[in-house]
Amino acid sequence: MRIAVLHFSHETVTFLQSDTTVDDFIYQGSPARGEALLQSAPRSYIGGFVKVAREFPDVELVGIESPLFPKRGTASGWITTEAFERFLGKMVAELKEQGPFDGVYLSLHGAMGVRGVAKPEAEIARRVRAVVGRKAFIVGTFDPHGNEDREFLEAADMAFCVKYFPHYDDYLQGERAARTLVRAIRGDYKPATVTIKVPIATPTVMQWTGASPWMYLVQRALTWEAREPDAYVNVFFSFPWSDVSDIGICVQAMTNGDATLAKRIGDDIAGFAWRKRADLVKAAKIQPMPEGVALARKAVAAGEVPVVLADHSDRSGAATWLIEQVIKQDPGKTLIATLADEEACARLASAKVGDAFDMAVGGRLDESAGEPVHIRGKVRHVIDSRSRRNGPGQRWIAVEFGRGNVVVLSPYLVQIIEVDTLRELGLDPDGFDIIAIKSRVHFRRGFEDNGFAKTIHLVEPVEPFLGTIRLDALPYRHVDLTQFYPYGNPTFP
Ligand SMILES: [Zn+2]
Structure with a gap:
């Protein structure tokens, strides 16, 4: 079983003045390839993925040259088209050279904002798919601040998103991604997924999962995973500091071949979030x-x-x-x-x-x-x-x-x-x-x-500067905030 490992991840604050450029991804240790990439974050997503994947003796992991997190962290704006194309182009070319692969692991974030590329994570998945073909399985891991919609899972097969904020479970999601990917390649897991957008926009400071109602939302997802064998639930809280069209809460549910169950779980979580919307948007007091x-x-x-x-x-x-x-x-x-x-x-x-x-x-x-x-x-x-x-x-x-x-x-x-x-x-x-x-x-x-x-x-x-909880003070160009609760009166479902 040959599995390629790729990493391309950023949480882009598109309202910042300075773009994230090629140079931001280049520093000692980045880009990383081979074993250096596989060991680049031993306590995080990749660490969990590598640990479990290597428990299967017939798995070979190939670390494709990938840029690590940009050196300015999240303190830089739009990723330039040049940077995105340069790194992704290199990754895709290397994937071709080193193939064929039975599976691909994409270590992503979900809130990447790229000039001229509407949904970068879905675009990454599409380009990888074009190389590895329909038979290979593609799995991604995500941060709950990802801005995602159905497009990623249209190109990829599976997604595992961190549940807690603070993000305690990134290693765990990496482990699950590896095990489920290996099972899928063996024919033991047939991903049936559903993606449901819930039109609620919240500043990230509200999303602490150590208190209700966000804690209940996570608990409900965990409960489904506990009671249904092989069921997985993702709740993307979203990242509103990216001016991109797919902000807002996004729920994904996945089961082993049972599309009806996946839909039932997704509807339950999404419906719960919608019912709790008034509490979700004012979960923290800001002075x-x-x-x-x-x-x-x-x-x-x-x-x-x-x-x-x-x-x-x-x-x-x-x-x-x-x-x-x-x-x-x-x-x-x-x-x-x-x-x-x-x-x-x-x-x-x-x-x-x-x-x-x-x-x-x-x-x-x-x-x-x-x-x-x-x-x-x-x-x-x-x-x-x-x-x-x-x-x-x-x-x-x-x-x-x-x-x-x-x-x-x-x-x-x-x-x-x-x-x-x-x-x-x-x-x-x-x-x-x-x-x-x-x-x-x-x-x-x-x-x-x-x-x-x-x-x-x-x-x-x-004053309501960039970063304020008053999202309607931000100069969005790609988002119509009135389509999101509490800034308008959207209907759901
Ligand atoms: Zn996050």
Whole structure:
């Protein structure tokens, strides 16, 4: 059994100014091929896939040269047509050269936005299909923020999407993809799938699956998988920061040859989501920045520390709205991790601990980033990046200022999602009353699920910039928001 493994994945914030280019996918370790690709993410989708596929002695895995996640993470906009064609073209050519294959595994995300290509994941599947033919089986794994519709499964056979947000189960979905693919190749699994779009659009900060109603939605999918042998359910929550035609909740159900059952399961999940729509769209309370910082001060006064302030809306990482309020309201003992400023990090390439610091940082990139803030203090840590996504010379700098505050400067948007990451950076998270981070939901794994934070507030700027929960303030060109609840009155089914 010969199985090709391909990876092409991005969560594209199309409203950001700077495109994602060929260069963003090229850095030490990327593109990756062969064993390097197969070992590129041992704890994630590919890791799970490879682990289980190799439990079958007659399986041969072929790692096709693939770009890994772009080096600016999610802090870059539209992928250029050139980048998409160049990498996909190479993958398809290599697939041809190294074929024939009995199966193909596509490690995808689902929220890739490419200039001039309407539904990139479906396009990838179509081009792969054209090479491997109808007899081969194609399986994809996805992030629940994927913007997907029926087109992917028209070209591919199977899809496995992560259920939880924070995404706890990517390895698990990779494992399932491998096992089901091998069974399909052996003739032991005949995928019968259904895809149902549910016209609900929600900002990602609402989609935390640690609380109802999103928790119930996941639970219902898990229940179907538990009670029906060989049934699988995907619920794509969708990613509204991509201006693409297939946003909105998408439900997929798959069974072993039973199309009626697949439809029954899909209808049940989709109907449940639709009935809960009023709760789904307002599952989280968001504070305007000044109120959020004021609430944090109150919590500090009441001893309810540490407080986590999560700026869920900052999509470039450079936004200064929160640090501006921290300076203005001066709660003290506040850690801001991080503020993205590529230029400042480059200029500080030779900075040493203890150096005086006097610089305007952050802001500038676009209106959502705000104005730079002037920080006077001293360099407390110089952090050489251990991430291979950041080339040599890309350092992070921690600067001490004011009454026990620290701001960490990074070249790109960084979502701090684990308290331990702060410790690895040489910071003592217990030494602060307030920890201000840029994250929507992912941080809950390291700050809430483990009981670390005593108080959590989600904040966004007063104005509805890119990243706001007020989606109707965004300049969509490919989406008619009135076709989605709660922005219009769509009917369902
Ligand atoms: Zn996601």
